[in-house]
Amino acid sequence: MQPFALDERLARDSSLVIKLGLCELRLIEDRRWPWLVLVPQRPGISEVFELTPLDQAVLTFEQNLVASGLKTLTHATKINVAAIGNVVRQLHVHVIARFEGDPNWPGPVWGHGAAEAYTDDERREIKKKLLEAIHS
Amino acid sequence: MQPFALDERLARDSSLVIKLGLCELRLIEDRRWPWLVLVPQRPGISEVFELTPLDQAVLTFEQNLVASGLKTLTHATKINVAAIGNVVRQLHVHVIARFEGDPNWPGPVWGHGAAEAYTDDERREIKKKLLEAIHS
Structure with missing residues (x-):
């Protein structure tokens, strides 16, 4: 079987x-929501x-580690965890911090409006804080 | 702590x-998509x-049992699995069979249009087939 390669999208x-x-563990480039994806490094899995x-079992552990860390970091109203994959078929699990009044609350984030890029400082800062929250 | 009671909605x-x-394991009353929810019988969990x-770990097992059974039964293009809970806060995990060209494909099902009820025969039939798929 071919080695794991991250989907291009x-x-x-x-x-x-x-x-x-x-x-x-990857950060989606959309500053409207703190939005992570977990991509199991296994080829050919949808x-x-x-x-x-x-x-x-390991995926469950990593999902909950990340979801719990994201909750601690952001004090989100609700963490959304989802494996959808209707467009990108490589298995990936979304872990998103949602807040009352955020864009499209309480509806889902997928397909809503256009992504807004982070500044380099913002992106660096949120990743640093995420790693601290996950390791604490 | 109070005993588990299913959310009214x-x-x-x-x-x-x-x-x-x-x-x-419950069937959502919306015949547009084969749509199940798993509700852990634990009080006070979001x-x-x-x-x-x-x-x-048990939730992971039951999710994958149901998702795999639903795939076998329906030959869906993609199974969507999600714990959202922005509206109903009692923890529940959606397991939905999605097909190319279904209502709102490839977008999410939540908040799309109005639910369509099953006939009694349809509801009985899909539950019977689901149980066979899960137990096989």
Whole structure:
């Protein structure tokens, strides 16, 4: 089987925060919401249930580590966690901090309006704080 | 702590398929998409990471059992799995069969148009087939 290679659209729309045991943790380039994706570094996988049972368990651990860290960091009203993949088929799990009154609240973020880029300082700062929140 | 009681809106919008080890598996009353929700029978929980580690692992197992069964049954293009909860805060995980060309494809199902009720025969039939797919 071919080695894992990140989907081109995911690569374009996000940047690496850190490589965890299973997943690449990436920040979506859209400052409207603190929005992360976890991408299991396994080739040819579209659905969570296609992962081995061990990888499924590790994905659950990494999802909850990241979701919990994002909640601690942002004090979000609600964390949204979702594996959708109707457009990009490479398995990726969204972890998004949502706030009452944020763009499209309480509706979903996908397909809503146009992404707004971070400044370099903002992007660096949110990644630094994320790593602190996840490691604490 | 108070015992588990199903959220009123979830109760109104869906009907029981089966009680699994952790979750109530329920069918959303909207025939536009084969759409299930898993509701962990634990009181006072809004986020997956608030569950105990064991419950998190069981939820993962039940999610993948149901998602895999739904894929086998429907031959869906993609299964969408999501814990959103911006409106109904009781933890519930959506498991939805999506097809190219279905209503709002490839966008998300939440907040799109008005639900369409099943006939009694349709509802009975899909639940029966779901149980067969999950148990096989």
